[in-house]
Amino acid sequence: MFGRTxxxxxxxxxxxxxxxxxxxxxxxxGLIAALRANAWPDRPRSRVFAxxxxxxxxxxxxxxxxxxxxxxxxxxxxxxxxxRLVLRGTPWRAYDLVAEHAAQMASHxxxxxxxxxxxxYLFLTAxxxxxxxxxxxxxxxxxxxxxxxxxxxxLLPKDPLVVLAFPGAYLAASHAQNGFVTGAxxxxxVLALARSEMLAGALFGALVIxxxxxxxxxxxxxxxxxxxxxxxxxxxxxxxxxxxxxVFGPGTWAAWPDSFRVSEVLMAQTxxxxxxxxATPYAALRVxxxxxxxxxxxxxxxxxxxxxxxxxxxxxxxxxxxxxALMLATTAxxxxxxxxxxxxxxxxxxxxxxxxxxxxxxxxxxxxxxxxLWFAPLATRAAALPLHLNLMPVAGAALVAVVASxxxxxxxxxxxxx
Numbered sequence: 001m002f003g004r005t006x007x008x009x010x011x012x013x014x015x016x017x018x019x020x021x022x023x024x025x026x027x028x029x030g031l032i033a034a035l036r037a038n039a040w041p042d043r044p045r046s047r048v049f050a051x052x053x054x055x056x057x058x059x060x061x062x063x064x065x066x067x068x069x070x071x072x073x074x075x076x077x078x079x080x081x082x083x084r085l086v087l088r089g090t091p092w093r094a095y096d097l098v099a100e101h102a103a104q105m106a107s108h109x110x111x112x113x114x115x116x117x118x119x120x121y122l123f124l125t126a127x128x129x130x131x132x133x134x135x136x137x138x139x140x141x142x143x144x145x146x147x148x149x150x151x152x153x154x155l156l157p158k159d160p161l162v163v164l165a166f167p168g169a170y171l172a173a174s175h176a177q178n179g180f181v182t183g184a185x186x187x188x189x190v191l192a193l194a195r196s197e198m199l200a201g202a203l204f205g206a207l208v209i210x211x212x213x214x215x216x217x218x219x220x221x222x223x224x225x226x227x228x229x230x231x232x233x234x235x236x237x238x239x240x241x242x243x244x245x246x247v248f249g250p251g252t253w254a255a256w257p258d259s260f261r262v263s264e265v266l267m268a269q270t271x272x273x274x275x276x277x278x279a280t281p282y283a284a285l286r287v288x289x290x291x292x293x294x295x296x297x298x299x300x301x302x303x304x305x306x307x308x309x310x311x312x313x314x315x316x317x318x319x320x321x322x323x324x325a326l327m328l329a330t331t332a333x334x335x336x337x338x339x340x341x342x343x344x345x346x347x348x349x350x351x352x353x354x355x356x357x358x359x360x361x362x363x364x365x366x367x368x369x370x371x372x373l374w375f376a377p378l379a380t381r382a383a384a385l386p387l388h389l390n391l392m393p394v395a396g397a398a399l400v401a402v403v404a405s406x407x408x409x410x411x412x413x414x415x416x417x418x
Contacts, residue, residue, distance in 0.1 A: 043159070050161035057170050061141075064174040069134045073111025075341075076176035077104045080136050082115040083129030086122050091248040094122065095255040097262075107133035116259040117178075119244040119252045121209040124181065141173045144180030148172075148344055151184045154191055155351035163351070167378030168343035175341040182213050183344030186331075189217070190324035190348055193229060201229035205236025213342065215303075215335050216310055220327040223311045224319025276384040279343070279377075282336040284390035299336045302393075306330035306400070313407050322407050325352035329403045332396040340381040340392065349403050350374050356406050366402070373399050 068074035081103035082094035093099035094115045101112040117125075128136040148169060153160045172179030189203040204221075207214040221230045245253060266274055268291075275283040281302045285295035310330050314323040329349040332338065353370055357363075372379075376395035384390050 046159065047161050050165040053165040053167075054161070057165075057173075060170070061174060065134075065137065068137055068176065069107075069109065071110055073107075073109040073113065074137065074176055075113055076137050076140060077107060077109065077111060077133075078113040078115040078117075079125045079140070079176075079178075080104070080107065080128050080133055081113075082117075082122060083125040083127065083136070085129075086126040086248070087129040091119070091122055092252040092255040094125075094252075095258045109133070114259060114262040116262055118209060118211070118241075119248050119256055120240040121178075122244065122248055122252070123240075124178075124209070137176050141176045144178075145169060145173055148180040148184045148187075151188045151191070152344075152347050152351075155187070155348060156354065162374075163347055166344065166347045166350075167375055168340075168346050171340045171377055171381060172342075172344050175339075177339075177341040178210065179341045179344045182207060182210050182342065183347075186213065186217075186328060186345040187348045190321065190328065193226065193319060193324065194321070197226055197229040198232045200226075201232025201234075202236040204229070205233040205238075206240060208237040208240050212335050212337055213331065213345075216307065216327050216331050219307055220310060220314055220319055220323065223314035224323065226319050229319075273385060276388065276390055277339060277381075278337070279332070279340050279380070279390070279392035279396075280336050280338050281333055281393040284393045287388070287390055303334045303336070306334040309400075309404060313404065317407060321352055322356070322403075325349035326400070326403050326407060329396070329400045333393050333400065340377050343377040346377065346399070349399055353402055353406060360406075363405075369398070369402065373402070 068076065078100070081100045082091075084103045084106070085091060085093045085099060090099070093103075097112075097114060100115055104112050115125075128140060131139060149160075149164055152163050152166075156163050168179070168183075172183070185203045185206050189200045192203060193200040201221075204214060204217050207217070217233070218230065221233070269275070275286040280299065282295045282299035285298045289295060307330075310323070310327055313326055317323050325348055328345050332343065332346060350370060350373060353366075357366060357370075373395060376392065376399075380390070380392040380395055384392075
């Protein structure tokens with residue numbers, strides 16, 4: 001999906017040994033050789049492919065919207081109900097399950113979703129209360145996609161369709177969740193760091209609305225000795241918390257811990273689809289091994305390994321776009337509580353690998369691997385329930401490996417330019 005490959009005829013002949021004669025006698029061998037030589041997809045095909053993907057999203061989103069505004073409901077009910085309670089002058093009641101249920105009944109879906117986000121997030125949900133539930137759903141999903149795209153298109157300015165069609169974005173839109181907001185903050189922070197540490201820190205600090213997504217951000221900045229960004233991040237987080245305290249009152253902060261019980265109940269489940277919908281190593285291990293020490297120890301080991309890798313590489317290279325890609329890739333498997341709709345931020349490590357490969361050359365099979373990783377958030381989510389298997393952590397680990405291998409040094413002799 002990702003750029004032209006020069007010298008392809010030479011590489012294909014070298015790979016096949018007998019040239020076109022072998023290719024014609026063995027189509028499979030020819031296909032493997034083409035994939036090894038990164039012959040597919042080139043940039044024009046990738047753009048056409050992205051258009052087809054975007055067109056495929058339209059009926060899918062129409063169906064999801066019908067379900068979200070019908071009897072199935074949507075996670076977005078929590079945000080919309082909280083917004084209505086804020087406009088009534090009772091923001092603390094967003095954490096009251098009875099009050100939140102009553103507010104959501106105006107959606108006529110018959111469903112209820114608990115609101116669990118920290119009080120600063122109420123600044124984003126409040127405007128939603130002015131709109132009807134269907135209008136708010138559409139406005140939230142569309143505005144989020146636009147904001148995220150405007151930030152992330154800077155990653156691939158010549159290939160905006162590849163960014164726009166990223167399957168992680170579709171998942172955020174289909175759930176009308178906050179993945180666009182957090183994705184824009186994470187990617188925006190990484191992009192801004194080269195120009196302004198203060199701006200980068202301010203964006204990272206705003207992740208106080210969903211702090212577990214910023215799990216590795218302080219470590220990355222610390223390892224890169226970005227002191228001003230660290231200070232700005234702390235100031236931004238404290239300012240948002242203080243502002244929410246002043247606007248929504250101390251009662252709202254006092255009520256927030258009540259929502260923790262909802263998360264405790266969800267995490268205590270022993271069956272059902274919850275851990276297939278989660279996208280973390282902990283969730284994958286819960287499906288395979290059940291509750292107990294195995295998922296917790298496994299997740300802890302992976303988180304520590306990710307932190308160690310990020311620290312070592314960033315201390316050597318500094319906090320730049322490459323180690324920023326590693327930070328975001330490791331976040332996908334280091335945080336114990338993530339869902340597929342949280343993954344719009346993964347466009348940055350995918351785009352960084354693509355950009356680096358175009359500059360320094362592709363390694364064998366790397367282009368097709370990157371295409372698969374681009375698809376991974378949606379593909380693994382679609383396969384989880386039918387297969388009863390959570391494969392997103394495997395894809396996340398593969399992305400970490402690809403990024404880390406490119407940060408290890410200059411291209412080696414196995415590189416195929418393209």
